[in-house]
Amino acid sequence: QVQLAESGGGSVQAGGSLRLSCAASGNIKRVNCIGWFRQAAGKEREPVAVIYPDGGPTYSAASVKGRFAISQDNAKNTVYLQMNSLKPEDTAMYYCAAGLVVGRKWPAREADFDYWGQGAQVTVSS
Numbered sequence: 001q002v003q004l005a006e007s008g009g010g011s012v013q014a015g016g017s018l019r020l021s022c023a024a025s026g027n028i029k030r031v032n033c034i035g036w037f038r039q040a041a042g043k044e045r046e047p048v049a050v051i052y053p054d055g056g057p058t059y060s061a062a063s064v065k066g067r068f069a070i071s072q073d074n075a076k077n078t079v080y081l082q083m084n085s086l087k088p089e090d091t092a093m094y095y096c097a098a099g100l101v102v103g104r105k106w107p108a109r110e111a112d113f114d115y116w117g118q119g120a121q122v123t124v125s126s
């Protein structure tokens with residue numbers, strides 16, 4: 001099993017920044033990809049960004065390119081999502097997820113991620 005603990009959500013005005021953290025614990029060798037998904041009220045969950053801790057590429061959604069950056073600290077088994085220039089449409093519940101993904105592909109599929117965090121709310125006001 002892999003446990004994921006998110007932190008760093010909150011409320012911010014448009015144009016502001018937040019950083020989400022996802023600390024992984026347990027048998028993390030079971031996974032090769034960690035990512036962030038988000039779900040806004042009344043909408044389907046969508047992938048935001050993923051990273052391969054073995055040094056592989058990162059992928060991110062077109063809607064966040066240039067504003068969000070995913071990174072990792074392998075020593076801490078932690079993945080971060082730095083979110084800058086936030087917009088009201090970024091308001092959502094953000095979930096950290098981990099899985100064993102075959103092939104490096106985008107967009108990430110929920111079905112490839114077996115482990116999920118509890119979610120962190122991000123609210124951006126105009």
